[in-house]
Amino acid sequence: MLLFRPLLLLLLLLLALATRQLGHAHYTSGDVVYHALPHFWTGVGFCPAGDINHGGISGALEAPEMQLQLRQIGALPAGAVTHIRIHWLLELVQFLEYSTEGVPQYDYEKFDRFVDMLQEQQLSPVLEFMANPGHVFTANPERNWFLWEHFVKSIINHQLARHGAARLSNWRYETWNEPDLRSYNRINFTAASYLEYVQAVRRGLSKAGGRRKSKRQQQLYRALRGPAGLFRSEQHHPFCWQLLELCNQQLSKCPIDILTYHRKGLDGSATEILNGSLALLTKIYQDYPQLQQLPVANDEADPVAGWSTPRDFQADVRYAAILISTVMQHWQAKLAGGVMSQLESISHDNAFLSYHPYEFSQRTLLAHFRMNETQPTHSQFVQKPVYAALGMLAKLGTRAADLELVNMDSKHSVQVLRSISGNGVAQYMATIFLSPEQAGPQLTAYHHKYTLNMSIANESAFITELLVPHSTDPAHVWQQAGSPAYPNATLREAMRRAQTPRLYETGPIWQYNSELVVNSASLPLPWVMLLRVCSAAWPKLKRPQQLEIVEVTQREVFIRWTEQSRSTQCLKSYEVWFRERVGSEWLHISMDWHLPYPSFQYAPGPNGSVNGFYKVRGVDVFNESSAFSQIVEYLEL
Template identity: 30%
Template sequence: HASAWASGFLNYYDACSEGLRAASPLLKFGGPGDSFHPLPKSPICWSLLRHCYNGTNFFTGETGVRLDYISLHKKGGGSSLYILQQEVEAVEQIQKLFPSFASVAIYNDEADPMVGWSIPQLWRADVTYAAMVVKVIIQHQNLLISKPNNTINYTLLSNDNAFLSYYPHYFTQRTLTARFQMNNTKPPHVQMVRKPVLTVMGLLALLGEKQIFAEVNSSEGESTQNSTIGVLASVHTPSEMQPSDSWQATLLMYSSEDNRTSSNNSTITVNTTQFPRLRELVYVTYYLDNMQTNPYLKWKKLGSPDFPSPEQFQQIRDAEDPVATGPFPFPEGGILTLKQDLPIPSVFLIHICARPRSVPDQVTGVRLIPLTKGQVIVLWDDGCVNSKCIKTFEVEFSPDGKAYRRINAKNTIFTLWVYSPGSSVSGFYRVRAIDYWGKAGLSSLPVEYVEAFE
């Protein structure tokens, strides 16, 4: 019976709230994490808000129950702007019915472009999905969060993508990686390939904390509401306490027609002005499109193997990282003008950094995950490096812990690398960060790996 179920759910909410409060008053709790369709649909959503607004707490007898955030799930149906439009509609209804909830934090923690995670969609395999994720974020920043008359306390935007793809849809489900279940080895093992959508999420980490003004001027004069090209600019002000940190500005651009791929190509000119005259300013660009950074396309060209060989995995993974250029010195006059072709879909990021007072801090947390004979995953943490102006991480190996040599030939700013040399992988591993000025941070503590496979 629906009403009995609803009252049980509300008691459950109160129990969670009081239990968490007893554990720590710092823990945040809210809900319901559901669709919030207009009334009379979504009865559980609306009854929870009513209960928290002026209902009776089952455990304390008080009127009203804490609601630290309101979480809703609004998906795009293949459109980016539709997500934002549905959120605004739902929150306006919430504010009308429950005026004192007007300032409560709003989360959309399932802002996916389309429902049905397991339904294979070609656009989920490549940069189309990656560019759409960026577009949704930039629309929220530009059309909602940064608006002076905004009344919505929009706090969290995330996706429901923690799934593992399965045969034969390795790349085309709503996942961040392509999973290959390698049942042709003894014992069987699993290989993962990073999809462009996860690569782009790594690039988002280069954004600063403060949004600054940026706009797109188009000769066609199209509306900026749902335009094909969009931009977000940010700055990062360093902490005085971190000599390895420095002033940064980031420009993030997308070219996207939502979940459609098109043969259209735009040439953009980026003008950045009024930059501070800081010490040894440099810039680096990162670029993603479906020709150069598309592991799915590489896999298709190899004949779509179910069990790629180590050499084939190497070729597929060579398309994981963005195309990076630079670092280049920032022009003396403080004005940078760049031209860039942006096919649909594509993502382009410019990262501008002032030189820090010291080298990057030490890489920590190196760990090794066995894959199969002759293959190991090297993982590390960059949380203590205290610099985002990193050109690459160098992964070094020594069979005996004495003389080390670099083993990752390609530069990468990501913190995972697969070592598959075709020979023994037993030995010692360490990782260090190299900044945009070529200065190396301290190597991590070495970690020994002893191969257990026969």
């Protein structure tokens, strides 16, 4: 923490003023109005590598490196990532044979196993109905109206029998991804057959589980998202536009419930992502006015197209800042009304597996090192700043104010997003400060005194965490070491010590009517600061649940656990404890680490052992500890 004092002079002396309610949906703290904040940015996605068939997709998704990566994504704070959108996921379903009536029979074993693993990681699938198991659909194009309905209905019925309707209500369902592109249109859709396909999918979703009559059952209606299109020229992308025409003619007969589209930036700007959405929706609403009633979602709200193209900004804090700015700007546009008023969600296509020599610079959440010189070979992952950014966003409250721009000088302004949860005595506040989107790292000679007119009741405490170039950039650590393809254990630990937001300051708040003073004159751009303030009456930390220890390689394990978001909003850090055998002393193996997220990679070195017992607890901003998790024993095979 002392290393940060030259970078940021921050005095926290306050935050008070009584909160009062202004209406059903709006709250004020001083002159700030708060609105209900749905966490609409919690989706990620990717396309598996390999051949697009049952063998290729199952091989890619069952690979140890993919399984470990998904565990890492699932080890973000509760609510950071809730949905994962995987192209060709339904190729895991295997065609077996036709029944005597000519109905396809399917084997769901691999699909079931993969979905169960996602559920264990607190992730829900976005089920894109895009697959051709056993070439069923290309072999029988004249029967697709029936085959798609049957395929969809059989998948949902199978999962309903396994998991129940409540769990499936968290899933999302979507039509074929970018059907107008030849690279995706692998079953040779025509305009007519595509519309037939979408309607068949809708029928299959509606008929699955039988007819629902009770009010509770009606609430489990499975919404269909689509058409997941690029919406370029109507001449070259006719399928998606014709679906909109069909829906505009009679909205009550429209097979989709949420209009999904893809709009990325052009050169890495969050503003471009938003402007692309605004332009597209303006055109759609002008030509198809009935569609203004549908919720909308940008499935692929990324800074620039081409996930595998290496770009320097995707390696470091710049990408983290762009993602946070994208969320902030979409929130501002949603509050402003207009064409973005129906925004339901945005998703980030950044859950790919990176590869050498672009471990950090591809559009991914994690840097992936394939350690080909070990026996056996294995994968190592390092969390990038953009991963940490999703964790910071997860700490926002249930209500948020409009985005504020604080002018620093004639050229620079800081984006500020305030949020709160609770009422009366039990209150929680989280504010994100985001420096200008600017190529970095570089210094600008400005500072600002910013007074937060938020309130806190009774005894309270605060915590500030930072993402800042170099200090929280594991890519910088790697580059300083010569960017080795196979980083050794010492370098891997150094990178992981730089992979989380850095704890800057935490402590009690003793008086009202004080100020937050940020002097950022020596802080390189871009930077992100998360400020959290908790009242003592806020729910206390609950014990960590579902502690899991997974082998990475010999004498190295990945440890993760699950948390409850409402109790962990006031978390300062986790502690991981280990003892080698019953009766031996418990060792605090994460003693000098800041662990704001529910995971830890433990590698005691060649003379150490990972065999033994593990337990975890949290420590909050009042320095009070939660109960320990259950003790879990791990034995290396």
